[in-house]
Amino acid sequence: MIKEVHMPKLSPKSDEYFFGEWQKEPGDSVEVGDILFEVETDKVVSQVESQEKGTLQAQKVAEGDTVKVGDLVATIKVA
Amino acid sequence: MIYIPVTSLDVYHNFGLEYYLMTVKKFTEPVFLLWTTTPTVMLGKYQNAFDQLNLDAVKAQQLTVVRRYSGGGTIYTDQGGCQFTLITPTTNATIDFSSGLELITAALNQIGIAATTDSRNDLVVAGAKVSGSAQYVTPGYKLHHGSLLFASDLAVLAAVLQVDPLKLQAKGVQSVRQRTTNLQAQQPTWTATEFRQRLTAAVLAATHAHTYQLTAADEAQIAVLAAQRFAAPAKIYRQRGAFQYTHKRYITGAGLIQVAYSLAEQRVTALELSGDFFSALDPAVFARAVIGAKFTRAALQPLLAQQLAQTPIVGLDAATLTDLIFQDPAAK
Numbered sequence: 551m552i553k554e555v556h557m558p559k560l561s562p563k564s565d566e567y568f569f570g571e572w573q574k575e576p577g578d579s580v581e582v583g584d585i586l587f588e589v590e591t592d593k594v595v596s597q598v599e600s601q602e603k604g605t606l607q608a609q610k611v612a613e614g615d616t617v618k619v620g621d622l623v624a625t626i627k628v629a
Numbered sequence: 630m631i632y633i634p635v636t637s638l639d640v641y642h643n644f645g646l647e648y649y650l651m652t653v654k655k656f657t658e659p660v661f662l663l664w665t666t667t668p669t670v671m672l673g674k675y676q677n678a679f680d681q682l683n684l685d686a687v688k689a690q691q692l693t694v695v696r697r698y699s700g701g702g703t704i705y706t707d708q709g710g711c712q713f714t715l716i717t718p719t720t721n722a723t724i725d726f727s728s729g730l731e732l733i734t735a736a737l738n739q740i741g742i743a744a745t746t747d748s749r750n751d752l753v754v755a756g757a758k759v760s761g762s763a764q765y766v767t768p769g770y771k772l773h774h775g776s777l778l779f780a781s782d783l784a785v786l787a788a789v790l791q792v793d794p795l796k797l798q799a800k801g802v803q804s805v806r807q808r809t810t811n812l813q814a815q816q817p818t819w820t821a822t823e824f825r826q827r828l829t830a831a832v833l834a835a836t837h838a839h840t841y842q843l844t845a846a847d848e849a850q851i852a853v854l855a856a857q858r859f860a861a862p863a864k865i866y867r868q869r870g871a872f873q874y875t876h877k878r879y880i881t882g883a884g885l886i887q888v889a890y891s892l893a894e895q896r897v898t899a900l901e902l903s904g905d906f907f908s909a910l911d912p913a914v915f916a917r918a919v920i921g922a923k924f925t926r927a928a929l930q931p932l933l934a935q936q937l938a939q940t941p942i943v944g945l946d947a948a949t950l951t952d953l954i955f956q957d958p959a960a961k
Contacts, residue, residue: 563724593764595766
């Protein structure tokens with residue numbers, strides 16, 4: 551089954567974030583709590599962790615992209 | 630709260646210490662640090678050094694360049710100013726600067742400095758910025774990092790952070806220019822050292838913090854993190870993948886010398902010197918001395934000469950190394 555990873559809301563002030571580094575590449579196995587990627591907003595760099603266990607299937611955004619809360623950022627294949 | 634005295638003026642060490650505390654030491658109480666550095670420019674995590682810095686001024690002033698793990702813009706700091714760090718264990722990822730800023734603002738007020746917070750989470754005195762803050766949030770910890778200007782060299786600050794706005798690239802986090810001032814105007818009889826001592830004492834009194842002294846075992850691990858994560862030119866300038874140019878030649882008396890480098894806008898963006906030569910040089914120090922320089926013989930040769938004077942390579946002089954860098958790749 552494929553699970554979608556959407557951009558969580560991190561800032562009470564802003565819904566648009568600068569997308570930073572990926573910590574997992576497509577094909578990598580992912581555990582719940584593993585860091586998937588970083589975003590920056592309001593002078594804060596935040597690491598975002600996985601809520602799923604499985605394999606990262608696809609990255610839907612790249613470093614430097616602007617992402618909005620709720621945007622699809624990745625898909626994870628779960629058993 | 631735990632207070633850890635920091636005596637190092639090496640920003641790479643001090644960022645290595647922060648990272649060590651968040652990822653290895655993992656205290657279950659908040660940690661407070663107050664530290665200072667040799668003259669340094671600090672980039673935000675997702676900024677481009679070539680966009681944000683006047684690299685000629687950075688070289689002329691012999692400033693250290695470092696990339697923070699926290700967000701935000703580029704700052705200049707020196708021993709006239711200081712940095713505060715608050716590392717708090719938390720699972721709440723929501724962005725909030727208020728607790729750290731309240732602690733520092735209250736401590737400043739306590740020692741007779743009337744600073745207040747503005748909407749950008751900066752501390753201001755009479756409308757001019759005296760402190761900026763940024764954060765780095767991991768699933769277990771929140772690091773709040775702030776810079777305070779007490780008697781910093783504002784002329785250097787202005788010179789190194791002055792860049793051509795036409796150069797700014799779309800992809801990258803941009804700095805926000807603000808009017809800055811030194812806190813010394815509020816307490817003209819204090820030195821920067823006295824300011825730091827008084828501020829530290831005020832924070833410790835307010836939090837009843839107990840002191841933890843770093844051990845030799847802590848310092849050994851911090852040194853590794855500092856070198857790998859903060860001092861390496863590839864981390865500072867975000868060099869990725871292969872170098873654009875690789876020149877190598879066997880030089881009689883020196884051995885095989887290879888120099889690999891990349892350029893952008895006619896400046897050196899990455900450089901790696903390798904080979905079987907005899908030298909005590911630190912390749913990272915060597916690279917940092919050259920990165921950012923204009924790609925001309927006139928700009929590079931003096932920088933190479935300076936490095937080779939400090940850490941010679943047996944049998945190699947700056948003119949020969951410059952020749953190698955500028956040699957026609959077709960001429961072997």
